[in-house]
Each structure stands twice: as structure tokens, then as C-alpha cells.
Amino acid sequence: MSSFIIHGDVFYTPEKDRSVSRADSYLVVADGRIEGCFDSIPDKYSSLSLLECGGKLVIPALYDLHVHASQYQFRGLWMDEELLSWLNNHTFPEEAKYKDTEYAEKAYEIFTRDLYTSATGRACIFATIHRSATLLLCGMLEKLSMPCFVGKVNMDRNSPDMLVEDTDESINETLAYVDEVKRRFTYVKPIITPRFLPSCSDRLSRSLAAIALREELPVQSHLSENLSEIEWVASLSPDSENYADAYRRLGLLGSRKTIMAHCVHSFGREEELLKNSNVYIAHCPDSNTNLSSGIMPVRYFLDNGYKTGLGSDVAGGVSLSIFRAVTDAVRCSKLYYRLVDSSFRALSFNEAFYMATKLGGSFFGRLGSFEEGYEADVVVLDDSSISSAVQDLSVAERVERYAYLESSKPVVHKIVGGKILF
């Protein structure tokens, strides 16, 4: 069923400074696309079936531009360390376990189930270097009709032995992975995923860039997350002007649609290179806080037309919830304003919600809003469990409150690409 009507309290953000709130209204979806939102059901849609969600919140699904499925099992653990020691002591040993497909199956089932019931409509996912395990993850998402980009990670240097691939093997495994995903799956798509510059040799990076071009695939990686990491890249790529330039020279920045996670320290250093219509920034505020990376100055990027979406970055971030990323983006922007630069006004809730929906959603297609013609990715939320004596809240206020208080609660209904998943 891809034509139907949802009755409820509708909220969406067509612009960063503007929201539409329509209590007690009817959102019409025809052939998987939004027709409009109406006070009553127009005659021409009267034959469509009705999903009755009266009193519930009906909003666009949220988009996660950066999440490590292979780190979900240790979310909320070992948060007393910074990026590079955290990677070596915890992340790499855990990721090495995914060589064992039995472990991977058990772990990815937990991840997939929680992603499925969350408000996230689509996600860009890092798996591990292991092709078999990554294909298992793809298969689980496909079975649930979750349209995600999933990357087999590439690493051929500067990593523990158990996670270092031979360069040719890394290239061949990637080709085989891409081929199999394209062949077997409809909802799940491959994405080229060099872990980050320090873990990929120049030859591997150039080969991956060539594969992305030839196979018409997007690219995802990490950029300027941590100061020690940036120094390391400078020593690894001495001819590059900066970290972003190092990716650019290797063909990995913007030749294809590209997500760069973090960009905490890009402002004042390399921001011009990110002003490319193919480049998306995945802002991951909880992770950047937990790993003592810093605060990304979102205000600059948002106001200057950069494509800035949100990422959970589990397990640097503790939660899969993009609602949590929304409120953390607001929180971090307030601290940046207060502690770093008071000319950078804090994000409003509306702006952060817009990043999580329409702005992040544009990576995947015409998504993230309820304007006419948008593809229907919708979630329905039940906020009735929030007890309060305060009455007469607007729909927008209820959405804000839900984001702050119920970020991890499973949603009631989820519609992706016009298909009602549940």
C-alpha cells in the first residue's frame, strides 16, 4: 500500500526558520509521495485507506548520516577516553570480532532491530572490513525494507594487524561487495567507505575513488574530528594543504556524493573545500562531546548553505536516536556560543529538526518534508506517556518536548518510501 491517509497532529519544517504545525489534520500520500495536508479528507482521496493516529504526532522520519553498526554493542561504555586511544583499546578489538559471522549475526540483529523501531528512516552505515559480515547486515536491513547505505570499511595501514587488509585484497573485496549488494538488494545500497585517511594508503584511496566513479556510488568517511588526528594526517600527507585537501587530491571529496563525518575543526582551516554541492557534513554532537573532540560550529555551516545533517555516530555517540542528536546539536551550539564565539547564535530547535529531516534527507532523495511531491518517509509518535499538568501545547511544542524527553522510545508507525513498515 503506497496510497493512504494519516490522521493526526502533523509537524514538519520546510525551512530552517519555519515550521508547519497542523493539529487534527490529514496527511495524504499517493503512490508513495506526499499530496498535501488537509483539515478534512478531500473528496478525490475519499477512497484511500485511513491510518488513524488521532492525538499522535505525525512527523517526517529522521535521517542518520553517520553510524557505526559494528560499534552498537558497546554503546555507553568506556567513555573516559579520547578518540585515538578509544579506537585502539576498544573499537578496533571489537570490530575485529566481526570476522566471525556468528558473532556478527547476533550483534547486527540487535542493531537492526533497534534501528527499525527508532524514528530513523534511512541511515548511512559503517560496518567493518569484513565482507561476509557486512553482507549479513545488508540482508537484515533489506528484509525489513530499510533503505540504507551500508559500507564495507577499508583499512590497509596504521591499524592493528587483525584489521589491516592487504591493499589488493581490500580493493577486490570492495568490488565483490559492491557487486553482490547491487545484485541482491533493492532497499540497501553500497557506499564506498575508507575508514579515514590514516587507515588508507594513497593507492587504496585512489582505487576506492575510481570504484566510486565507475560504479556511481557515494562515499563516506571521517574528517577533522580530533586535533591529534589532524596532526597525524598532516604528517601522512605533507603535500596537502589540509585534511580535506588530502581527501580531495585522492579523489575522495566531492567527485561523488560524499558524507564527511564530524568536521569539528574544519572552520577556519578547510571550510571552503566543503562548499561543494556533493559534500554533506554529518554533525555528530554527542560523539564529539564524549570523545573530547570539541564542538562543530554548526551556525556557520548552516547559515552559509553547507549541507549539514546529523549523525548519531554510535558508539562515540551513545544513542541511535536522531532526536537525541537534534537536542544535542542545540545544546552544543549553545555552549559554542557561550564559550567560543558569541557571534555564532545558538541553533533553534526548528533549525536542528530541519537538519535531521529535510537537510539530511536530501542526501537520500526528495525527502524529509511534507511538501507536495516529497517521498513519504513518516513516523508517528505517541507522547501520551509524558505526564504533565500543562495543557494546550502546540504541536510544535509537543514535538520539541518529545525530542528532549522520549528520544529513545520506539515509534508507533513508520513509513519509508511510501511503504508502511509497521
Place this chain on the structure above:
Amino acid sequence: MSSFIIHGDVFYTPEKDRSVSRADSYLVVADGRIEGCFDSIPDKYSSLSLLECGGKLVIPALYDLHVHASQYQFRGLWMDEELLSWLNNHTFPEEAKYKDTEYAEKAYEIFTRDLYTSATGRACIFATIHRSATLLLCGMLEKLSMPCFVGKVNMDRNSPDMLVEDTDESINETLAYVDEVKRRFTYVKPIITPRFLPSCSDRLSRSLAAIALREELPVQSHLSENLSEIEWVASLSPDSENYADAYRRLGLLGSRKTIMAHCVHSFGREEELLKNSNVYIAHCPDSNTNLSSGIMPVRYFLDNGYKTGLGSDVAGGVSLSIFRAVTDAVRCSKLYYRLVDSSFRALSFNEAFYMATKLGGSFFGRLGSFEEGYEADVVVLDDSSISSAVQDLSVAERVERYAYLESSKPVVHKIVGGKILF
């Protein structure tokens, strides 16, 4: 029943840099006090009844040094504003509703129920200026055997008309309130609660200080939360050297046991005045973030022997959970380290947990640890709902993970002052 044994996975932090983890052990409580933690039940305790919590986490209850019961109804709302406009636009109009005891009853029942099921053992609570409503709150907490300090708030200037008391009326209502709480309640105690310096005339402040001395009561207020507030205080108290000094001159800082909430901007300004064994700092990281107040440099205060506990500060903070305050204290300390002063090392989880338990607990008595002779405030947590393929976690790791992921989940059992509440 105040003598019993709890079997489970025990964790506590006798020092800021040291924890005790004892899986599968027996915590013995005799006459309401901790006897010790044992691998098996010693013979001399074999007649005590056993609370079987095998596989569950057994930890000291947490302490909330600063919470506004009257703001709980609008938690998670209107987070786009700073302190002074937030007070005027939202907080004061909402607090004015508590003149109506019917509204107060409905609202405080929601607050009390959620506090009761949380991991918080004891709290220092702001109500409103209204004596009748505040007594209703006290009655509800008393009925639940929750040993809290509850303050009728005092405000006789610089506030909206509906919340400005006549000075004599404010004094007399406070006296009547203190008298009635002392007379009627055992678990609930009164605390003198001038809202903050701008809302109390000098005469009112001095009278409240005198009442605290005569009635042997503690005091709670707000200090140096926001830069505009600090400027305002400077203009209201031109003879004082700083905000803390203004309280001190009025007799409201440390003559009696005193909690000052926030102290975000006290470092470098007035910190010496807070080094008084009667003064507790309530660090409220989520509120300080949400209201763009800044980050309190906890590292300085903790390492230099200041009594620094944690507060939820609902509704500047969105959640009653002190687990949330623990992880937010860690998070904010990381951003302070990264953005303000890299000589201030980030808090460890252990340190923040210690603040939430033994350090904050010392305000109420010999509490917050499982060392011998400590009064038994205990909560039991079920972390079995956290699905993970990672096995063999230590008890300490499980507590950290619970704090990050399940901060708002109701606890399984709660013991306060040796009494099993549930």
C-alpha cells in the same frame, strides 16, 4: 524492616578515584546502616531476610541537590531561551499557577511519583512562594517516606506581580511554613529558600538568614548562573565584592549549611568564599547548557576540596535523572577541557558518580557509600533490557553503561534510610 541483606552485583565509590565492584555479593544492612559487603552471608547475619537481586546492580541511591518541583510540568519545553527571558516568559507564569491548590495537587503528584520511582534517594527541592501548595508537596513526599528538604520560595521584588510577596507576608508565611513542616512531618524537612538575590530585598534576606539560624535550618539558593544575572546583582548590591559576597553580607552564605546552585561563573571571581565547610555547590550541567549559561569548571572545585554535588535543576535541566546529571557532568567537563582550559582534565565517570553519591550525599548525613556505618540508601537496577553481544562486562562497566543508556528508567528497588520503599 531495617535489617536485611541484598544479594546482587554491588558498586560504590568510596573515593573520587576509587570504586568498589563486587559481583555476586551480599550487602548487609543492620538497623538501617551498612555492615559490609560479603562473598557469602556471614553466620551472624544468617537470620536476616534476603532481598534477592541476583544479576542486578546494587548501588547507593543518588542525591539531587537542586530541583524545582514546580517546573517539572514544563520539562523539555521552551529550550530556545536564556535564563532571564525563560524565567519571565515561562517559569514565572507557570509557578504562579500554584496559587491554585487544585493545580498544585495535580502537578505535584506527577512530580512526586516520578521522583519516587527514580534512582534519587533524597533531594533539595524548590517549590513556589505558596505555602499551601508547598505543604501539599511535603505531604505527598512524607506519605512516600522520601526524606527531602522542601523550600517555600521567597520573592519580594523584581518579579511579576503575581509572584511578588509583601516582605512581612513573605517572612510570616515562611515562619508558618517552617512551623507546620516541623510539626507534621518526619521525613520531610524545611529549608530556607530565597529564590536568588535579585528577587529578595535586603530586609527579606536578612530575616530569612535569622530564621535559618534560629530554627537551625539549611539554606538553598542560586549563585552566578548567568552573566546577565551577575551584572544585575552587581547593580543591586554595589557595595559587595561579588555575588557570593552579597549573600555572605546578608547572612545567607555558610552561616548554616547552604546549597548554592550553579556557580558557573564563580571560578576566578568568588571561589574562595565557597571554600566553607557549610557550603555545597550544586552542579547542574544540563541546565547550564540548555540555558546557555556556560560550563562550571568542576575539576577545580572537586580537586580543591569544595563540596560539589549534582543537581537535575528541572526544568532548566530536562530530566529528573541524576544518572543523566552524572553523564552530563562528564560531557561538560570534556568540553571545558577542550574549549576553555586544557589544564582542567575531564571528569572520569567514577568522579561524577562519586559526586552524585558520597559527596552530594554528605549534605544529608553519612550517606552515599557502602562503607561500614553508612546509612543505607540503596537502589537496585535492572540492566538486562540493554541488549548487547558484548559479554563479560565488569560491574563498574555495567553501571557506566546504565547511566548513559537507561538514565530515566524506574529502579527495581529503593531503600532510603534503611527502609525498603519498594
